[in-house]
Every structure is written in structure tokens, then in C-alpha cells.
Amino acid sequence: MWQTSARLLQLLSLLQTRRTWSGAELAGRLEITPRTVRRDIERLRSLGYPVLATAGTAGYQLGAGADLPPLLLDDDEAVAVAMGLRTAAGGSITGIEETSVRALAKLETLLPSRLRHRINALQSVTVPLAGGGPTADPDTLTAIAAACRDSLRLRFDYRKHDGTSSIRTTEPHRLVHTGRRWYLVGWDVDRQDWRTYRVDRLDPRIPTGPRFTPRTPPDTDISGYASRAISTSAYRYQGRFTLHVSAETAAERIAPTTGALEAVDEHSCILRAGSDSLDELAIYIAGKGFDFEVDEPAELVEHIRMLSTRLAGAVRRRP
Numbered sequence: 001m002w003q004t005s006a007r008l009l010q011l012l013s014l015l016q017t018r019r020t021w022s023g024a025e026l027a028g029r030l031e032i033t034p035r036t037v038r039r040d041i042e043r044l045r046s047l048g049y050p051v052l053a054t055a056g057t058a059g060y061q062l063g064a065g066a067d068l069p070p071l072l073l074d075d076d077e078a079v080a081v082a083m084g085l086r087t088a089a090g091g092s093i094t095g096i097e098e099t100s101v102r103a104l105a106k107l108e109t110l111l112p113s114r115l116r117h118r119i120n121a122l123q124s125v126t127v128p129l130a131g132g133g134p135t136a137d138p139d140t141l142t143a144i145a146a147a148c149r150d151s152l153r154l155r156f157d158y159r160k161h162d163g164t165s166s167i168r169t170t171e172p173h174r175l176v177h178t179g180r181r182w183y184l185v186g187w188d189v190d191r192q193d194w195r196t197y198r199v200d201r202l203d204p205r206i207p208t209g210p211r212f213t214p215r216t217p218p219d220t221d222i223s224g225y226a227s228r229a230i231s232t233s234a235y236r237y238q239g240r241f242t243l244h245v246s247a248e249t250a251a252e253r254i255a256p257t258t259g260a261l262e263a264v265d266e267h268s269c270i271l272r273a274g275s276d277s278l279d280e281l282a283i284y285i286a287g288k289g290f291d292f293e294v295d296e297p298a299e300l301v302e303h304i305r306m307l308s309t310r311l312a313g314a315v316r317r318r319p
Helices: 002-017 023-030 034-046 075-088 097-110 113-124 138-150 222-233 247-251 278-286 298-316
Strands: 051-054 059-062 154-159 165-177 182-188 193-198 202-205 237-243 260-265 268-275 292-296
Touching: 002 023, 002 034, 002 059, 023 034, 023 059, 034 051, 075 097, 075 113, 138 154, 138 165, 138 202, 165 193, 165 222, 182 222, 193 222, 222 237, 222 260, 222 268, 237 278, 237 298, 247 260, 247 268, 268 278, 278 298, 292 298
Parallel strands: none
Antiparallel strands: 051 059, 154 165, 154 202, 165 182, 182 193, 237 268, 237 292, 260 268
């Protein structure tokens, strides 16, 4: 009986992590027969969980409904959710602060004392650093996330940094959060290429478009791809530098929105950063405080040589 109950919890956990599972997939993950999967699905239904059978694919998905029992969380998951809600109460998603507080209040009434102590200990030594700048609308994030999940084309009005607007049609792939801003990585249907969009600059058009077959992403490391697109690809000059420090050390001073790091070994890494100005690019890399070499572009190498001569001359003229 204990094994059956534990298996039901594991089955429910799987159904909560993905939209649709086939019976064969569930049987493989749980190491049971498809017949046992069907019996366990019926047990979950008898307990009030609306497990739906998808037509034509012999698959299962967890339906939404007012009678759906609470999510099952282990200790670490509960602490992570509680800390996430506390952070969201003062975070970068417009209008979600009050909702997060209400959800947190409900969650904490269900937590055992040992978990409340862990959360309070973390919170007591955490000081949020308030950041400026635009924030993302929660309804916009929800619409984008649903389109990514269901492979639905997304049309939206997009405002560029110069204030001009255009209508974009994309096959959305993933949302990326840098800690300050949200970005959408997707295939631009009109431009026939992958693009990265700032979420605070787009307004989705509802309803969403037809379904699409997901493409192979531009990089297996979507966060790294987004970092390069944000910090480098959009600019006139794209610098490549070899830093004589580890990628971990460099990351302490270089945000993913200003430069993309790639480890070489434990003593060096590659930095890619962009700018529309050679002066800005030279000052940016020099100001990080690391020993470095300029790999490209060639005009930046010559520009830094010129700046070095000018700066050395300024020092020599001092009494």
C-alpha cells in the first residue's frame, strides 16, 4: 500500500511538470506497465484530480478546475516557492506584488514550523537592492509563456529604443530573465531569423496565431545566446577579448546584459561585448580591472593603441 501511494505521488508530480504525457512515457518513467498506469490514473481521478485523456494520442494531462487539490511540494521546493513569492512582492513584474503577498500568506499557513524557520532565516539576512527601469506586465508574461508552451505563433506590437513601433510575428521559444529584465527568444517569421525582444517593449495581440512545429533552437544554451544577442549582436562594433581571469571571477563584474562570457580554462575566458562607439568599448573593457587582450575587431586594436598614446602623453605633461 505504501509503494502504491508513493507511486501515485510520483505520477501526480510528473503530470504537474508537463502539459501532456503518453501512457508509454509514464510507464517508462515509473517503471511500471501501461495497464498499471491506467489503474493509477483512475485512482487519481477518484481522489478528485481531473486527469484528462487526450484524443487520438493515448496521452494524459492534468486539467484545470476549482476542485484541483493543492500542488505537492517537497521541503526544498516549498522554500524555493516561498522565497520566490517574497522576492516577487518587490520584484520586476508590474502589478504582481500584492498578488504575491496574498499567495505567500496562504502558503505559509500550510508550512510546518521547520520550513518557516528556514524561510525566515533566509529572509532575515537578505536585503533587496531596488533597481530602476521598466518592468514587465504579468499578463504579457503569461501570454508569452502560454504561447511558448503550446507552440502558438505570437503577434505583437514592438517598440524600438528610438520609440518607433512595428508589428512582429514570431514562433516563441523561451523567456529569459536576466535579473533586471525579461526577454523573449523566438523565430521572427517575417525576417526568417532568430530574434531577442525585450518583454517590456511588446504588447501581444490576442488571439494568438496557429500552431507551429518547434524549430531547432539557435543554441543549446539559450541563456548564453540571449546574453550575446543583448550585449553584442545588436551593435555596430562587436568586440572579442581574452580576459586573464576565470569566467566565474569575470562574472562578478560583468552582467549578462553587457557582455557574454565563455570559459577557456580556470585562468582565462572569452568576453564578447558590443557598442556603437569604439571609445565606449575601449573604456568598458579597461574599466573592468582585468588584464586582457583585444582579439577583434581590428579597428578597436588600432583605436586602443591611439588612446594609449594620448593617455601616456597626458601623463607626461603633468609637472
